[in-house]
Amino acid sequence: MRFDQPPVVRVKPERHGDGPPLEPWLLDVPAVQQVLRDGLDLAPGVTFLVGENGAGKSTLVEAVAMAYGLSPEGGSTQGWHRTRPSESALHNELTLQRGVGTGSWGFFLRAETMHGWYTYQEGVGGHDLHAMSHGESFLEVLRRRFDSPGFYCLDEPEAALSFSSSLTLLRTLHDIAEGGGQVLCATHSPIVASLPGARVLEVGPWGLRETTWDDLDLVHHWRAYLAAPGRYLRHVLADDDDE
Structure with a gap:
């Protein structure tokens, strides 16, 4: 089913819930400062956050994923698992403006914690992803889980992927966008960021700025x-x- 609006229209700087206060170090990250001041409009289709280590890409993707209701360690809206809490409190300071009439399905693919998610999936009767290579398991997750017009957050998905597998990821993201889904992806890969039609935001000392590949x-x-x-x-x- 294709929706008239994307799952997330806007990330608003608006506190919700009774979570812990914001960590002081977050206020030293220009990209975080900008979102807390101005919010962030998310384009339909695919939005890439590209920048150096420490610029705030993963922190923003994590916070948006959690504000959507996804586990900070990855997985879908239908499952929540946690091994060692390490996420920031930024998600408590953000409220998502949802698209009218859209569903609630989403998935967070976070490269550094997918091993733990594989174990969680085994425990609930899921596919044995540990039996595959790192890259093959990522591709299997793409095949099985990235198949509906939901909201997908990805944090450096290229970490496990070869050149050809990165092209497979591009096709998956293209199909999601064409089907009415939405993607927010932090990446260091010039291959992943090259998807035609995607919105590209460069993250750095200036905060967030829209640019081209x-x-x-x-x-x-x-x-x-x-x-x-x-x-x-x-x-x-x-x-x-x-x-």
Whole structure:
């Protein structure tokens, strides 16, 4: 079933619930500051957050996923599991404006905690994903779970994927968008971020800014490195005495 509006129209800076207060370090992250001040409109289809480590991509995706009702360690709206709480309290400060008439299905694929989710799935009679390679298990999750017009949050899904498997992920995200679903994805991959028609937000000291794939710093650096690896490696591998 295709909906007239996306599952999430807007992320609003509005506290809900009785959770713990916001950790002070979050207020030092420009992207978090911006969302807490201005909110964030989510486009229909696919939105990518791209930026360096520590810029706030994963923190934002985690908070939006939790505000939607998803487990911070991954999985769907129909299952909740937790091993070691490590999430921030940012989700308590955000309220999601839902699309009118949309369903509640969602899924959070978080690369660093999927091993625990696989174990949880075994415990509730799910497929034995541990029997597969890391990349194969990710592809199986895509095949089995990413098949309806829901809300999908992904945190660095490329971590387990080869070049060809990353292209399979792109096809999956394309099909979700075409079917009326919505995706919010944090990524370091120039392949994943290249999906035609996606909204690209670059995350950095400026906060969040909309850009194009061609203008991403990530893409510039990968192009330059692949064209001439030595220009980078002579600095990375140089002895301290040679610098």
